[in-house]
Amino acid sequence: MIADWSHQIVLTASILSWFIIGAGLAQTAIYLLQLIVAAYALSMRPPVARSALLWHRYGDVAPPIALLVPAYNEALNVVESVHSMLALEYPNFEVIVINDGSKDDTLQRLIDAFRLVKFHRPYEEELAHQPIRGLYSSPMTERLFVVDKENGGKADAQNAGINVCRAPVFCVIDGDSILEPDALMRAAQPFIDDPERTIAVGGTIRIANGSTIEAGRVREVHLPWRLLPLLQVVEYLRAFLMARLAWSRINTLMLVSGAFGMFRRAEVVAVGGFTKGSMGEDLDLVIKLHRHMRDTKRKYRIQFVPEPVCWTEAPETLSVLARQRTRWQRGALECFFRYRSMLFNPRYGRVGFLGFGHILIVDVLGPVAEVLGYILIPAFWLLGILSGEYLLAFTSLVFTYGVCVSVCSLVLEEAELQRFPRARDLAVLTAVAVIENFGYRQLNNFWRVKGWWQFLRGNQGWGEMTRTGLGGAKK
């Protein structure tokens, strides 16, 4: 009887171990593939031209762009953000701020700062959204429009903005983010170089905590002073400069961040705009675009361009970061299961195999396997099923591989952007790339498993994202 139980336990342990090892190996292979493809993509990209040259070169042929800025309770930053957006270096653009039924005085601050007056602007309700209470224009600048609408969430606000805008290309940006002055010009480049096929372009999101910000511009780039945002800096570098660059190269980019993404309006309207109530509305939209273009058998490109940079505020407390990460996890799972028919479906080609395969391994199975590994591998060792030598050797390999991947993303950052001005910053980031493997990585996976749990329970809340605001000097 005891022998039977013991046999059962060993069998279960073996199966679980193989699941954990399999998922780990698959993730490792994906990261390796990303690194190789990203390095190749970077070697094939022309180095960055100066902003003045871009203007000289593309100023006359750049397409009109509408900048859509959903704002919900953004009274703290909104005026400064809008000022900085109006000062962007782009020949033909308008800023449409969508006040999504804010409970604070976001709208009133805009009215006061820009002397807004009510305005009638004809538009077609091509996408559904909560009722618009009023449109405002400013006598100070013809580039600014404000849409005041009832609360419906970020996707709802973005859909309202898409309806109201008239430009063939729109750019979504978070109300609390800061675009670099030449970001629009750089992000618009694929729409100039390949206007027929390009339907969406994503840029790089960077963390502004710790940097000096004046008048809605990042004047001096510094690393964050606190550990939590510092850890996120390395994380963002990995996500943007490695993963997105690689997937973009092979046209399987599955995510154009909602914090800064540019889209061709006609295609977004054709797929019904952003999905309301979605936890990952940006991921959802890009998947819909892939599906639509593949279904209609049209040639298209969804690109990531590393040079345009959007600065954002990263959570500085564990509780806020936990809410953000569980929400991201729920968003990924929601999209994966909503569009599961695309997974490994030959009709969707590499999007179905590589793009969805990546979501399956990294977002769906990854966190579960890793957390199971944290719990079960030491347990097996304690039970004597696993030898101590193996435990130590593989643990060391997992950590050094993690460090190596982070270091490689720092190499990509150095080769492409070099936004951190001092050599000392690189040394700090190297240390962070090591430190993040001891605690932060595990915590992140725990939050993602929590996201899984919330997804299974049908929890649809966004949670409060407490902001301290980027307006001040060093923080």
Next chain:
Amino acid sequence: MWYVWDLSILLGALSIAIMLILILRRVLQERRGTANADQRRQLLTALIAFTENRDREALKAAILAVPAGVAINAGFEFLSLLRGAEHDDVLAAFKECGMPARVGRQLERGNVAERIHAAEMLAALDSEDASARLLSALAEDRSREVRIAAAIALSDLGSLPLLDFVLDNIGVAGQRSRRVIELFRRFPRTRFNELAVHASRADGVPVVRAAAIEALARAGGFGFADFFASLAGDASPEVAAAALRALGLTGHADAPSILASAMASDDLDVRADAADAAGRLGLSELAATLAGLMDDEVWTVRYAAANTLRSFGQPGEKMLRAMAASDVSRSQRTASLILAEGPAT
């Protein structure tokens, strides 16, 4: 077992080595960057001084005292701010210092961004061998962006080869770039017929044909009105729409009938552009046809038709008001919206 340890030690050592190299490289870059910024400042100061004292020898000494890359970039930026005799004098100093030859080498050996920039600088420096170097880049460079930049630079120098040759060298993928529009906008006026021939080629890339029509309309004037009229019914909607936009700029005796027929097209862009052109030309005799378009299934077409009706003044507004007061329909809603456009009262 040991190979697992070996592998992790190797990965760890590799990571540390890579980061040390990166940090060292960055330290060197910081030093070089500071030095370059100082030298650039020195040269710009010398350039400003030259515009006052015209001491060419002093300027040449300043140019030769800084690295060629710094001199070329600062010089190009400064030259773009100057006009007339001042521009020519500074240009002469740069030529005497052998800068065009260095830029020429950059066009051959630099990375893609440097080669594009070199093509632009060669056009600005206007040296004797600039055209030959640019022609070689147009024919041989492996990057289409560089080939387009070379073509634009050749156009600026007045040495652009035959358009067919240029487009063949740019390649089909390159022709889809909006930069081709830039090339056509700078096209020599004396050779507009080449653009017209290309625009009328049924086997041409529609984007390129449309860009050629747009360039002709912007600079060619009424002389091409018959040509635009002949392309308004082209099989490619993109070309037809461009021809209608051009007609809206130049006008034509048969414009009313051409636009009326275009308003019945299957393509929404053609219908919208026809409505728009009618407004530009003030063809109020098309009011009834435009009123029909107010019921179009596509908003952009309805909006263009409504805008045009409004642009006709009182008669158009009267029609819109009548529509706005009628039973609920697409045209009624569009008319109401367009009449309400503007500051709320």
